[in-house]
Amino acid sequence: MALTTYVEAIRQGIWEEMEKDERVFVLGEDVGIYGGAFKVTAGMLERFGEWRIIDTPISESAIVGAAIGAALMGMRPIAEMQFADFISCAFDQITNFAAKSRYRWGAGVPIVVRAPSGGGVHGGPFHSQNPEMYYVHTPGLKVVCPSTAYDAKGLIKAAIRDPDPVIYFEHKFLYRRIKEELPADDFVVPIGKAAIRRHGTDISVITYGAMVYTALDAARQLEKEGIDLEVLDLRSLLPFDREAVLDTVKKTNKVILLHEDTRIGGFAGELASVISEEAFEYLDGPIRRITAPDTPVPYSPPLEEFFLPKVSDVIRVARELYAY
Amino acid sequence: MAETKVIMPQMGESIFEGTLTKWLKKKGDRVQRDEPLFEISTDKVDSEIPSPASGVLQDVLVTEGQTVQINTVVAVIGDESAASGPSETAAPSPPQKAETTVEPARTREGREPDVRSSPLVRRIAREHGVTLVALSGKGTGIGGRITKRDILSHIEQGGTGAKTGIIAPPAPIPPARPAAPPAQPSLQPLQPLQPLQPAASTGEGERVPMTAIRKSIAEHMVHSRRTSAHVTTFFEVDCSRILKAREQSRPEFERAGVKLTVTPYFVQAAASALKRFPMLNSSLDGDTIVYKRAINIGIAVNIEGGLIVPVLKNAGGKSLLEMARAINDLGDRARNKKLAPDDVKDGTFTITNPGQYGGLTGTPIINQPQVAIMSLGGIKKRAVVIDDAIAIRSMIILSLSFDHRVIDGAMADQFMADIQKQLEIWQA
Incomplete structure (x- = not known):
């Protein structure tokens, strides 16, 4: 069986849901004739026609606003942001309308907002950001961050079928670097469930998105020194898998929180609070964070490399924590 | 005033009562948490019981020599200062007596001096009744911090705050014994029980009541015979590889302060096989088979007046060195009556070693509620046929008694074949 890339997995997931459910449609900038900036919607215009693959003006607010309206009328729209960096233009639509509609009127808004995010692609400050926390901080939304092709497909399907708004962060760095064999059957990955990517006994690394691979690379190197990392991939940030987080902390008693997003107000802060509130007596060392520094994402490749958390950072912190 | 009730602890899963010996x-004495409070003797273990809380021994409800059921309240400790350190049982109470409030300096009394550790280490210490001061200076973490590994290995080696006597070392106390005349120790627990005949003039010797431990073994053995459908299978194993491995490893183990016998090899092989045959690591609860998550291997130890089975916990995850150290330690403490209640609890499989006295093999009785027990015969050089040539090999006969209610012969033999194979291809 052929290997499927992360980006192709997203395309397959959307395609299959559109075949199955005629309420599902796509709207966004250049999603039609051009097939999307990253080719996620390539070939869809030919298959599904211009009523279901809709090219829009360059206005994220209009894209999400139209999607919300369609969702209220019974449709299942998938709104593509060309880059997650520009989702801020739709902030009001997402946080004040989509997120609060069920609470205010009992009217669910089953939209998916796809947001290609993340650095490592030399995109500079407007094409590399990880803006997930604005939405994690908004009750009423769901936020997912797949790291594997399997999860990319399983979570886009779960997001499309979900009765509420889901912000789907897809990591650009993983698009064509990650490949795996996918089952032929229809499958979904439940929103809110983490996955252990590597079982270990000494230190837990809790992470998501592209950093899963940073953690796994570090684990392979640390193994030679006898330091055994467990790597937990959160997959969903809102809601997140509290039980899996606490279980891994209770198992290894030491924890590193790793994310590509900047430090202050990053998801690591929330995790650290939950762990110290609910698993304090299981900690055998300080909770350590590895994150990007609190700056914009630099354009210069050497600076970007400095900015992003690296394998060597994980190795250094793990050694310190192991010895603690 | 907050009170802490002191109970008669359960000293083993089949134990329902204990005698408070000393x-x-x-009454009225101050005690600190973990300080030895009283001594007990049960069918299985004689032990010092540490105080569960700091305070004043307010009430003594059981007198020396009295036998009470487990969980009976034997004493009450009054919490002298409501403002002192956290105690799970102490409820906050308003200051009522002047004496509890006039001495704020006392609020820290009863707390341990600052020893660097972690929330996890402090919890483990509390749960095991270990005083962290006992580990002071022995921490291997940064700045001498006591780490999880430090405290776990301390506990594994049998250390508790009470036993190391760091706080208020108790006066030397002779080992507590059940109040019974010295019995002629019988080392044959499998011996059929002869009903005592009335005294007659026919040459009958002395009549001696059974000791508590003797009675317990007797009951346990008969109970097991009645409960399980015992079947025993025998396997002959070539020990050449493990004997060679032992010769190679012995100096290294000696440097680590551990005497290496052959027993750990058999325990490790059994632990590994139990992972693949979880049915052998189960027990029967009515009509339900309960698979045990942990592999806790009991190892029968001969002691004065009977037999005790301390349990090697989580045998599945131990290296040979850890295993050898833990087995030696359990054996030593069993013989010195220093076993803690937890040491004889929660076994899931048992190994007995009658071969040390030269026995060829045995048909052991299952240690309830387990479903299998393995017996090690004596290792002896024998002539064996290998590829149509006669060779001299060190052979052992392993036997496995299993409960045919849950385990069939095929599975028992596959389990034993697994152990046989591991031992015969052992790589040092």
């Missing part, structure tokens, strides 16, 4: 504190 009070180490008098």
